[in-house]
Amino acid sequence: MARTVKGPDARRERWKGHREQRRAEFVESTIAVVAKKGPDVGMEDVAAEAGVSKPVLYRHFTDKSDLYLAVGQRATELLMDRMGPALAADGPIRARIERIVDAYLSVIEENPNLYRFVVKGSFVDRPVEKDVVAEDKNLIATALARILGDYLRAFDMDSGGAEPWAHALVGMVQNAGDWWLDRQTMSRENLSDYLATIIWHAIDGLLRSAGVQADPAKPLTPLRLVD
Amino acid sequence: MARTVKGPDARRERWKGHREQRRAEFVESTIAVVAKKGPDVGMEDVAAEAGVSKPVLYRHFTDKSDLYLAVGQRATELLMDRMGPALAADGPIRARIERIVDAYLSVIEENPNLYRFVVKGSFVDRPVEKDVVAEDKNLIATALARILGDYLRAFDMDSGGAEPWAHALVGMVQNAGDWWLDRQTMSRENLSDYLATIIWHAIDGLLRSAGVQADPAKPLTPLRLVD
DNA sequence: CGGTAAGTGTTACTTGAGGTAACGGTTACT
DNA sequence: AGTAACCGTTACCTCAAGTAACACTTACCG
Structure with a gap:
C-alpha cells in the first residue's frame, strides 16, 4: 500500500539543517586558515583545515567564488555584530x-x-x-x-x-x-x-x-x- | 690587435632603447585589449593583440604581475597628465x-x-x-x-x-x-x-x-x- | 664571407590551482 | 534488503600562466 498518509521520510528529516550547519563549519574553517596563512589560501588549504578532501568541499560550494561569497556574508555578520x-x-x-x-x-x-x-x-x-x-x-x-x-x-x-x-x-x-x-x-x-x-x-x-x-x-x- | 680604441659594438648599439620601446608597445597593446575585452584578459589575449606569441611577451615581462605593474605605471602617467x-x-x-x-x-x-x-x-x-x-x-x-x-x-x-x-x-x-x-x-x-x-x-x-x-x-x- | 649580437619566430610542453568522475562506505529509516 | 543522504578516497581533467628548445633575421665585425 502506498505510504501517502505517513509523515515525511525520516531518512530525509534526519539531515534537516545539516547542510546549512556543515556549510557554516566550512566557512569558519576558511576564516581560521585565512587568519593563519593569509588571504591567498587555496581550496586545498581550506579542505585541509576542515579535515576533509576537496570533493567534500565542492559538495557544499558551487565553486571558489561561492566560498568567497559565503565568507563575505559571514564577515558582514561579524562586522554588523560590532x-x-x-x-x-x-x-x-x-x-x-x-x-x-x-x-x-x-x-x-x-x-x-x-x-x-x-x-x-x-x-x-x-x-x-x-x-x-x-x-x-x-x-x-x-x-x-x-x-x-x-x-x-x-x-x-x-x-x-x-x-x-x-x-x-x-x-x-x-x-x-x-x-x-x-x-x-x-x-x-x-x-x-x-x-x-x-x-x-x-x-x-x-x-x-x-x-x-x-x-x-x-x-x-x-x-x-x-x- | 684588441679593438679597445674603437667605439662600442654597433651590433649592440643597434638595439639601444629597443627593449624599452618594445615594452611600451606591449603596454599599449594591453591597454587596447583591456578596453575592448574587459579587465579579465589573459596573457594570450595580450600577445594576440600585439601580434606576437606568448614567449615574446615573456621576454619583456617577468610574469603577469610585471605586466600589471607596467600597465599601472602607464595608467598613473595618464592620470597625472590629466x-x-x-x-x-x-x-x-x-x-x-x-x-x-x-x-x-x-x-x-x-x-x-x-x-x-x-x-x-x-x-x-x-x-x-x-x-x-x-x-x-x-x-x-x-x-x-x-x-x-x-x-x-x-x-x-x-x-x-x-x-x-x-x-x-x-x-x-x-x-x-x-x-x-x-x-x-x-x-x-x-x-x-x-x-x-x-x-x-x-x-x-x-x-x-x-x-x-x-x-x-x-x-x-x-x-x-x-x- | 663566416662569425656574432640581439633581436625575432614557432610548437610543444610543464606546472599548479580549480574543479570533477567514479567508486565504495556509514548510518538510520522503511 | 533496499533506500536516502550523507561520508570517504584517488585519479583525473581543464585551463591559464609560464617555459624549453629549436630555427630564423638583420645588421655589424674582422
Missing part, C-alpha cells in the same frame, strides 16, 4: 560617529587577513551583484544617504548630493582604514578620533549650508542610522 | 578642488576597464610595495597631508591628523568614483560639484577649528599641491 550597537546607540553626534568608526576599525584590525581575503574576493570573476564588499558599502551608504537626504529636504535644500556624499563618507573610513592597516603609525583610538573629526566637519558643513547649526556635543534629532 | 594641470593651477580653492576631482573622474570614465584592470592588479600576489594603486593614492595623500600639516602647524594646531585626513579625502573621491562608475545615475559635472562641496566643507571645518576662516571663492595662500 557596528550594530554603535549604529543603534544615541548620544552626541560626534561621539556616535567616533564609536561607529572605531567599531569598524576594530573589526579589520582583529583579522586583517580576513579583511583582505574578502576584499580580494570582490575581484573574482562573477556578477557584480554578488560582490559582498560593494554590497556592504552600499548598505551603509544608503542608510547614510537616507538620513542626509531627509535633513536636506527638511530645509528645502537640494538632496541630490546625499547619495554621493554618503559614498564619499564610506570611502573616507575605508581608505584611511586600509592605509592604517598597512602602516599602523598611530593607535586605533587616535585614528577614530581624527576620522570622526573630519567626518563631523564634513557633515557640519553640509548642515550649515542648509541653515542648521548643530552642536557636536548633542544628539542630532531626528537623525537615526538604523531602521 | 590631473597635473588641475593640481598646478591656482584660483579659488573650491573651484580648484572641483577641477582636480573632475580630472580624476574623467580619466576613470574614459576607460573604466583599464581602471578595473589596474585595481584588480593590486591583488595579484606580490609585495605590497609594488601596488601601483596604493602607491598613487599614497602620492596624492602625501601631497595633501603636507599641505594640511603645514597649515595646522602654522596655527599651532595638532597636525597628527594630516595624514589620515589626507587618506580619508582620497578615499572619498575613489569610493564615490567607484559607485558612480557602476551606477552613473548623475553626470560627471554634478558628481564633481557634490564631491567638491563635501571636500570643501571637510577642509573648511578643519581650518575653522584652527582659527582660519577661508573664503571658498578665493585662493588659499600659500596652499600648494605641487612641488
Whole structure:
C-alpha cells in the first residue's frame, strides 16, 4: 500500500539543517586558515583545515567564488555584530560617529587577513551583484544617504548630493582604514578620533549650508542610522 | 690587435632603447585589449593583440604581475597628465578642488576597464610595495597631508591628523568614483560639484577649528599641491 | 664571407590551482 | 534488503600562466 498518509521520510528529516550547519563549519574553517596563512589560501588549504578532501568541499560550494561569497556574508555578520550597537546607540553626534568608526576599525584590525581575503574576493570573476564588499558599502551608504537626504529636504535644500556624499563618507573610513592597516603609525583610538573629526566637519558643513547649526556635543534629532 | 680604441659594438648599439620601446608597445597593446575585452584578459589575449606569441611577451615581462605593474605605471602617467594641470593651477580653492576631482573622474570614465584592470592588479600576489594603486593614492595623500600639516602647524594646531585626513579625502573621491562608475545615475559635472562641496566643507571645518576662516571663492595662500 | 649580437619566430610542453568522475562506505529509516 | 543522504578516497581533467628548445633575421665585425 502506498505510504501517502505517513509523515515525511525520516531518512530525509534526519539531515534537516545539516547542510546549512556543515556549510557554516566550512566557512569558519576558511576564516581560521585565512587568519593563519593569509588571504591567498587555496581550496586545498581550506579542505585541509576542515579535515576533509576537496570533493567534500565542492559538495557544499558551487565553486571558489561561492566560498568567497559565503565568507563575505559571514564577515558582514561579524562586522554588523560590532557596528550594530554603535549604529543603534544615541548620544552626541560626534561621539556616535567616533564609536561607529572605531567599531569598524576594530573589526579589520582583529583579522586583517580576513579583511583582505574578502576584499580580494570582490575581484573574482562573477556578477557584480554578488560582490559582498560593494554590497556592504552600499548598505551603509544608503542608510547614510537616507538620513542626509531627509535633513536636506527638511530645509528645502537640494538632496541630490546625499547619495554621493554618503559614498564619499564610506570611502573616507575605508581608505584611511586600509592605509592604517598597512602602516599602523598611530593607535586605533587616535585614528577614530581624527576620522570622526573630519567626518563631523564634513557633515557640519553640509548642515550649515542648509541653515542648521548643530552642536557636536548633542544628539542630532531626528537623525537615526538604523531602521 | 684588441679593438679597445674603437667605439662600442654597433651590433649592440643597434638595439639601444629597443627593449624599452618594445615594452611600451606591449603596454599599449594591453591597454587596447583591456578596453575592448574587459579587465579579465589573459596573457594570450595580450600577445594576440600585439601580434606576437606568448614567449615574446615573456621576454619583456617577468610574469603577469610585471605586466600589471607596467600597465599601472602607464595608467598613473595618464592620470597625472590629466590631473597635473588641475593640481598646478591656482584660483579659488573650491573651484580648484572641483577641477582636480573632475580630472580624476574623467580619466576613470574614459576607460573604466583599464581602471578595473589596474585595481584588480593590486591583488595579484606580490609585495605590497609594488601596488601601483596604493602607491598613487599614497602620492596624492602625501601631497595633501603636507599641505594640511603645514597649515595646522602654522596655527599651532595638532597636525597628527594630516595624514589620515589626507587618506580619508582620497578615499572619498575613489569610493564615490567607484559607485558612480557602476551606477552613473548623475553626470560627471554634478558628481564633481557634490564631491567638491563635501571636500570643501571637510577642509573648511578643519581650518575653522584652527582659527582660519577661508573664503571658498578665493585662493588659499600659500596652499600648494605641487612641488 | 663566416662569425656574432640581439633581436625575432614557432610548437610543444610543464606546472599548479580549480574543479570533477567514479567508486565504495556509514548510518538510520522503511 | 533496499533506500536516502550523507561520508570517504584517488585519479583525473581543464585551463591559464609560464617555459624549453629549436630555427630564423638583420645588421655589424674582422
